[in-house]
Amino acid sequence: MSNTTPPRAPPTKTRELTTTTIKSPPFAYLHLSTSTTTPGLDALQVRSYCSSASRQFLGTTGAAIPVDVLSVSSGLGGGGDAWVRVPRADLGAFAGAITAFGGLSSDGGVMVMRVKACGDWLGSLVGGDGEERVWGSSS
Template identity: 35%
Template sequence: MADLGELHDATESTAATAPTTQSSSTTSKRKRKKRVAKPHILSQFTIRDTPWAYVHLQHLNSSNAVVSDLDAVTAHLHLTAALSQFLGLHGAAIPFDILKIEGQDVWIRLPSEDRSALVAAVGGWVSGSGQGWRVKGWSSWNADAMGRKSGQDLFTD
């Protein structure tokens, strides 16, 4: 019985010292923060490497002749010629899809790892008749391919 009494005394002494560390007046003045419920996330993922790149090109013609609208076959031939001149057979083997042709503007889709090779190839290519390409923009997410601006707005009045 003596052991239980000693245990009881120890509990009482601990309880007596706890309120002295914090006064009751300071706890009532503090505002308690409301807990905001966190949203329940069903699924979360990150896309690290995008499979496709979208490139917006403009066909240039240096001749003074009336320029007709570009067709898909001509655009494909010019792009393949630029790629094969820049990278040889490896460049000619780069697959690309022509998504849209509007006047002299062409939107294409290609594997994202080949984007820099295509941009370098078509940016420096000029045909024997003076035709070439201007890269107007590219994007990994948007088929409009306006991820990069050409800077033309700097030179307009």
């Protein structure tokens, strides 16, 4: 009887150092669409609108929701889009506040926002943004 060992497989060149799964991200993201009669939408207007909406809908609790304005783009004839970040636990209340708010009046114009999309992952929202341009309006 001989002691023979089977040949070893050649070592792989890649190694997995660590694997992480994020089950519940700390933030949620919203894509807001604005319609306004005054041109030149900026981050300050978006922040003011969001704080007014959450304060009216949720009171002091709504005023305490931290809102990060990530991006604002203005349309040619007024209006535009905004991307904001809120804590994940406040997403439902914040989206409800934006939806229920009647709008802001300033400089003779009215600004109204609507929630186009919201979710836990910014990448999925950004990817779905161009879908309307490709496939047409879903409504």
